Amino acid sequence: xxxxxxxxxxxxxxxxxxxxxxxxxxxxxxxxxxxxxxxxxxxxxxxxxxxxxxxxxxxxxxxxxxxxxxxxxxxxxxxxxxxxxxxxxxxxxxxxxxxxxxxxxxxxxxxxxxxxxxxxxxxxxxxxxxxxxxxxxxxxxxxxxxxxxxxxxxxxxxxxxxxxxxxxxxxxxxxxxxxxxxxxxxxxxxxxxxxxxxxxxxxxxxxxxxxxxxxxxxxxxxxxxxxxxxxxxxxxxxxxxxxxxxxxxxxxxxxxxxxxxxxxxxxxxxxxxxxxxxxxxxxxxxxxxxxxxxxxxxxxxxxxxxxxxxxxxxxxxxxxxxxxxxxxxxxxxxxxxxxxxxxxxxxxxxxxxxxxxxxxxxxxxxxxxxxxxxxxxxxxx
Ligand SMILES: *Cc1c(COP(=O)(O)O)cnc(C)c1O
Numbered sequence: 001x002x003x004x005x006x007x008x009x010x011x012x013x014x015x016x017x018x019x020x021x022x023x024x025x026x027x028x029x030x031x032x033x034x035x036x037x038x039x040x041x042x043x044x045x046x047x048x049x050x051x052x053x054x055x056x057x058x059x060x061x062x063x064x065x066x067x068x069x070x071x072x073x074x075x076x077x078x079x080x081x082x083x084x085x086x087x088x089x090x091x092x093x094x095x096x097x098x099x100x101x102x103x104x105x106x107x108x109x110x111x112x113x114x115x116x117x118x119x120x121x122x123x124x125x126x127x128x129x130x131x132x133x134x135x136x137x138x139x140x141x142x143x144x145x146x147x148x149x150x151x152x153x154x155x156x157x158x159x160x161x162x163x164x165x166x167x168x169x170x171x172x173x174x175x176x177x178x179x180x181x182x183x184x185x186x187x188x189x190x191x192x193x194x195x196x197x198x199x200x201x202x203x204x205x206x207x208x209x210x211x212x213x214x215x216x217x218x219x220x221x222x223x224x225x226x227x228x229x230x231x232x233x234x235x236x237x238x239x240x241x242x243x244x245x246x247x248x249x250x251x252x253x254x255x256x257x258x259x260x261x262x263x264x265x266x267x268x269x270x271x272x273x274x275x276x277x278x279x280x281x282x283x284x285x286x287x288x289x290x291x292x293x294x295x296x297x298x299x300x301x302x303x304x305x306x307x308x309x310x311x312x313x314x315x316x317x318x319x320x321x322x323x324x325x326x327x328x329x330x331x332x333x334x335x336x337x338x339x340x341x342x343x344x345x346x347x348x349x350x351x352x353x354x355x356x357x358x359x360x361x362x363x364x365x366x367x368x369x370x371x372x373x374x375x376x377x378x379x380x381x
Contacts, residue, residue: 009357009366011318012198016361017263021255025204028251041247047254048209054257057186057211059218062245063225066172066194067094069208070142071101072243073168073190076210076220077140079104084130084138087170088118089326090346091144095170096327105136106336108328110343111146114286116299116353118143119345120155127163140166145174145184147285147322147355148200148294153179153187160188168192172208173296175201176264180290185211195245195253200267200294201260203249266360267295270367274298274356277371281378282308282354297322298358304378305354311377312356317370320355 018025032041044062051060063069079085081103087095089108096106109126112119123141130138141160143151153169160167167188171177174184175193185191193199195207210221226233228240271293275284282302287293299322302308312319326346328338340347356370 007363009317009362009370010359011320011357012359013361014197014202017256017259020259020361024255024258025252028255029248032248032251038247039244041250043247043250043254044245047245047250047257050254050257051209052211054260055183055185055191055211057183057191058213058215059211060185061210061212061218061221061225062250063208063210063221063243064245065206066170066192066196066199066208067098068241068243069172069192069194069210070094070168070170071098072221072224072241073192073210074098074102074104074140075224075240076190076217077166077168079139080137082136083140084133084136085140085142086123086126086130086138087142088144088146088346089328089343090116090146090323090349091170091327092172092323093327093330093332094172095142095144096333099142100333104139106327106333107138108338108343110345111349113345113349114283115149115152115288116146116285116349117149117151118156120152120159123156124159127159127165131163138163138165140168142168142170143188144170144172145177145294147299148173148177148296149285149287150174150177150179150184150187150291150293152288157188166190172196173199174294175199176260177294178292184294185209186213189214190217195249200264200296201253201256203252203256205246205249207245207249207253209245263360264294266362267358270358270362270364271295271298273364273367274358274371277368278374281375295358297355299353299355301349301352302354302378303352305352307380308354308374308377311373311380312370315369315373317373318357321353322355323353324350326350 172194177184228238230237
């Protein structure tokens with residue numbers, strides 16, 4: 001039996017990844033079981049050194065999730081009740097949720113139609129308009145590396161500098177990506193990422209990290225992570241959270257980091273194949289010159305989404321819609337007063353976007369099968 005052909009096409013394939021690592025992950029977990037330092041054990045600090053080195057940044061501070069990474073980053077720059085924080089409506093809820101959680105006000109700016117990332121030109125316009133508004137202070141921008149593709153941080157940082165704002169890169173999907181010679185997570189003042197199992201670098205539960213070159217922000221983050229600790233955790237000098245990463249998860253990540261660049265290469269190969277086969281029949285996410293995606297997703301827009309999804313389903317091929325509803329139309333944010341039509345590009349992309357499997361263990365034959373299925377669905381309509 002040819003197992004490769006018999007193998008079902010999966011959206012992510014953590015089983016094949018574990019097989020590739022042999023007993024590595026199990027052994028790493030056993031080492032933690034043996035030393036018993038489940039909270040802030042030695043693997044945490046080893047991982048932080050390796051992550052910082054990988055991203056070319058001074059500090060990496062691990063934490064409990066990608067959501068908490070964003071929350072802690074906002075806390076570290078003292079975001080206050082009523083402050084304005086500008087972000088994209090085309091993201092996972094967490095990006096804007098943490099802003100509201102702190103009593104700050106999410107302000108959305110529409111995306112570019114081809115990269116699906118926040119539009120720098122509209123960003124500048126929105127910030128200029130906000131500055132005339134006297135009800136709050138604008139403090140920070142949170143661009144998202146959507147589907148693994150970095151936002152245009154060269155333009156965004158210049159805009160932020162001219163207005164005196166912080167920039168936090170939500171690289172939950174972007175770990176491993178780059179913009180020219182700079183890795184994702186180091187593209188602005190603070191970078192955050194997620195180690196949720198399905199992200200480019202995932203652990204076996206929840207996890208995240210925050211990246212910065214700034215000594216005082218790093219100090220604040222390590223304090224916020226453990227209940228606002230001062231000298232020790234029973235000396236509390238600010239309001240913090242329980243935001244630690246488990247030592248076991250750090251051990252898992254150290255193993256997975258060993259093959260991460262190989263995985264990235266695989267994702268790249270598959271993405272290039274898809275682009276070759278599908279561009280023109282659908283419109284693939286545009287990767288501008290100098291940008292390198294981490295390929296958290298391979299996504300395209302098409303008016304024929306329903307037909308394609310139906311055909312993929314019929315063949316047992318998984319696919320996903322990220323995200324069917326932009327954030328400004330979520331009920332949770334109805335208090336912000338946005339309406340349908342406010343961010344037409346995000347709304348249009350939400351209706352036409354589709355993601356197909358691009359995990360590192362997908363055979364090129366499977367990518368061929370998936371491409372053929374999409375193309376024949378488009379011919380048949
Ligand atoms: C996954 C994700 C998060 C949240 O990460 P968790 O680890 O699930 O908390 C935040 N922002 C974006 C863009 C994400 O994709």
